[in-house]
Amino acid sequence: MKLPRGMFILERGWLSSNNVVFIGAERTAIVDTGYCTHGEQTLALVRRLLGERPLDAIYNTHLHSDHCGGNAILQEHYPALRTHVPAAEFPRVHHWARMKTSFEATGQQCEPFRADEPVRAGDVILLADLEWQAMCAPGHHPYSYLLFNRRHGILISADALWEKGFGVVFPALDSPGGFRETRATLDMIDDLQPKIVIPGHGRPFSDVRQALKEAYSRIAYLEADPIRNAQNGIKVLLKFLLMERQRIKLTEVPQLLSGIPLVAAANRHYMHYGAIHLAHWAITQLQRVGALAVEGDMLVNVERR
Numbered sequence: 545m546k547l548p549r550g551m552f553i554l555e556r557g558w559l560s561s562n563n564v565v566f567i568g569a570e571r572t573a574i575v576d577t578g579y580c581t582h583g584e585q586t587l588a589l590v591r592r593l594l595g596e597r598p599l600d601a602i603y604n605t606h607l608h609s610d611h612c613g614g615n616a617i618l619q620e621h622y623p624a625l626r627t628h629v630p631a632a633e634f635p636r637v638h639h640w641a642r643m644k645t646s647f648e649a650t651g652q653q654c655e656p657f658r659a660d661e662p663v664r665a666g667d668v669i670l671l672a673d674l675e676w677q678a679m680c681a682p683g684h685h686p687y688s689y690l691l692f693n694r695r696h697g698i699l700i701s702a703d704a705l706w707e708k709g710f711g712v713v714f715p716a717l718d719s720p721g722g723f724r725e726t727r728a729t730l731d732m733i734d735d736l737q738p739k740i741v742i743p744g745h746g747r748p749f750s751d752v753r754q755a756l757k758e759a760y761s762r763i764a765y766l767e768a769d770p771i772r773n774a775q776n777g778i779k780v781l782l783k784f785l786l787m788e789r790q791r792i793k794l795t796e797v798p799q800l801l802s803g804i805p806l807v808a809a810a811n812r813h814y815m816h817y818g819a820i821h822l823a824h825w826a827i828t829q830l831q832r833v834g835a836l837a838v839e840g841d842m843l844v845n846v847e848r849r
């Protein structure tokens with residue numbers, strides 16, 4: 545896939561989001577920084593690309609722990625860099641206790657970082673000497689934005705559109721809503737007619753028509769019965785926990801899983817299972833698709849291929 549000069553994609557996994565690094569004449573930047581436990585790896589990858597040049601800016605498409613978890617280590621290593629976050633989240637980052645609650649809601653962690661500049665819809669951002677327009681993309685996250693370069697038709701889509709589907713519609717886990725916004729964001733992407741999409745997870749792709757087709761059919765499927773989104777969210781949050789820890793004692797799963805506030809809320813709204821029943825259900829589901837294995841008394845992560 546041919547990218548404009550000065551633009552580099554660091555394709556990561558599912559625990560860490562992809563990172564897009566820009567090296568321009570004026571400044572360098574990174575879009576999204578991965579999960580905190582991969583911080584050292586993120587820093588090493590960035591340093592390898594930048595060499596002696598400093599990193600001048602971070603842009604977080606949204607403040608999920610797998611997209612901003614590398615902010616702290618990058619800020620520490622490059623003290624002069626400016627960190628740009630969605631405008632609606634900007635005040636919250638300055639009250640870390642409130643920010644912390646949002647990470648704890650998913651059972652995830654994030655080291656405290658600093659925010660220097662808000663990103664608003666319509667902002668035009670210069671990255672690798674190209675103009676990128678920031679666009680609101682609610683659905684998966686109410687305050688996520690996308691970045692679009694019209695000249696090359698490249699869209700950085702975060703978790704609003706992947707090659708197959710999109711991120712969990714988190715707002716719909718414990719209340720109605722979120723689906724309409726997800727669909728509106730897909731409509732917006734459709735209107736842009738991007739030639740290349742760089743998703744938050746997975747490889748970049750150019751068959752955007754096919755990806756949109758799958759995303760529309762998925763949103764229709766979830767909307768038809770919101771329990772499907774809740775079930776997916778619970779499975780994703782258990783899988784994330786397992787990707788982070790790699791091994792979890794089976795007897796600890798019920799308490800760990802039901803201890804995640806968003807899981808508890810989704811369960812309370814849609815499923816009404818006891819903690820042991822819920823853990824058993826989620827393990828069986830993930831085992832069936834090969835996302836985890838049970839070895840003796842341990843739950844073991846199986847990497848996606």
Ligand SMILES: [Zn+2]
Pocket residue numbers: 606608611684685703711
């Ligand atoms: Zn996300």
